[in-house]
Amino acid sequence: xxxxxxxxxxxxxxxxxxxxxxxxxxxxxxxxxxxxxxxxxxxxxxxxxxxxxxxxxxxxxxxxxxxxxxxxxxxxxxxxxxxxxxxxxxxxxxxxxx
Numbered sequence: 001x002x003x004x005x006x007x008x009x010x011x012x013x014x015x016x017x018x019x020x021x022x023x024x025x026x027x028x029x030x031x032x033x034x035x036x037x038x039x040x041x042x043x044x045x046x047x048x049x050x051x052x053x054x055x056x057x058x059x060x061x062x063x064x065x066x067x068x069x070x071x072x073x074x075x076x077x078x079x080x081x082x083x084x085x086x087x088x089x090x091x092x093x094x095x096x097x098x
Contacts, residue, residue, distance in 0.1 A: 002026060007066050009037035011046065011074040018042065019071075030055070030072055031062035039074065051075045 003026040010019045020037045028036075030053055040046055052075045054060055066072065 005066060005068040005070075007033060007069070008071040009034055009039050009074070010071055011039055011043060012076065013043060024066060028066050029062065030060055030064045030066060033066050033072055034062075034074065046074060048074045051077050 004023040005026055005028070006021065006023055008019050008021050010017065012018075018039065020039055022033070022037055024033050024036060031048075034040065034048055034053070040048075049062060052059055053062060054073045054075065055064070055066070055070045057073065
């Protein structure tokens with residue numbers, strides 16, 4: 001009998017965070033686990049290959065093997081450049097001080 005691993009697949013949408021718990025066989029990849037979770041059907045347009053995936057906030061490739069207890073995270077596209085946000089905030093603060 002194949003060994004089963006308990007894992008989670010998570011994605012933070014615009015309004016909520018969805019975490020799907022599932023059992024997968026040993027030797028399952030991140031990409032296979034995402035497919036098995038059904039999360040892609042719940043979030044049409046979600047593109048893990050393009051936006052990236054991770055396990056506990058550490059980026060991994062889709063062919064990474066999962067381990068028991070892993071939480072696979074599917075990332076969203078970045079909407080704002082962090083450097084640009086800081087520049088705008090600093091500019092506003094300088095303007096407000098004048």
